[in-house]
Amino acid sequence: THFGYETIAESEKEGRVRNVFSSVAASYDTMNDLMSFGIHRIWKDEFVRALKPGSLHSVDKGWNILDIAGGTGDIAFRMLDYATNVKNDSKTRVTISDINPDMLAEGRKRSLWTPYGGTERLSFLEANAENLESVASESVDLYTVAFGIRNFTNKQKALEEAFRVLKPGGVFACLEFSKVQNSLFNAIYKRWSFSMIPIMGQLVAADRDSYQYLVESIEKFPSQEEFKNMIELAGFIVPSQAYENLTGGIAAIHRGIKP
């Protein structure tokens, strides 16, 4: 592959992923819109709608949500909006956690344009998803990770950490690129992404390599069924409808419940 990921040391991969996201932090939103024709916004809305974050009863303490690889806050802000506006819950809070301080800084900046910036409903944590030592065991109601886990060096370890920090009954939820189900659509999609995305990266962000990495990381990520098995291996109960395909499987939502 471009970076020869199979052969480089794990610690080195971590460093390279860090560089990729440092170099794209500022142009991140523009590129997402361009590459997905804005569809990533619909997927993120659907993800949050499916999770229905927040308490319905005003006596409750609200949910404690951990948004892993939360980057610029896209998922966190949507979840707080949902809790506030749909559930009438102004206590639910989100910790945006990311390995990359530049992405977190971008998120912090963006949070100032939301009602949550600088309030106790939103906090930031620089951490590797594979080792969340500063997060107490059984302290989290909902763990989310959107377009993050495919970048992790040891995905199974991250799933085990998710399991540890969740309360019994807590939910693990992942939105990630997945495998397109229809073979004709898949052929078109692959052609498009392998040829166009690195070019767009070059033109818009002057960074072809980072976007080349992006398409390769999507290609290597496990299929819907394989990822479901990894979630189960970490100890989660997977609901009968184990995953939801979005746009023909370009992305998928997976869920697991901690027994």
Ligand code: SAM
């Ligand atoms: N969740 C956001 C969204 O949906 O827009 C951001 C997704 S962005 C594609 C991937 C994020 O994963 C980056 O912010 C990157 O820094 C973060 N990341 C990569 N490896 C990580 C790790 N091991 N632990 C935590 N975050 C990581």
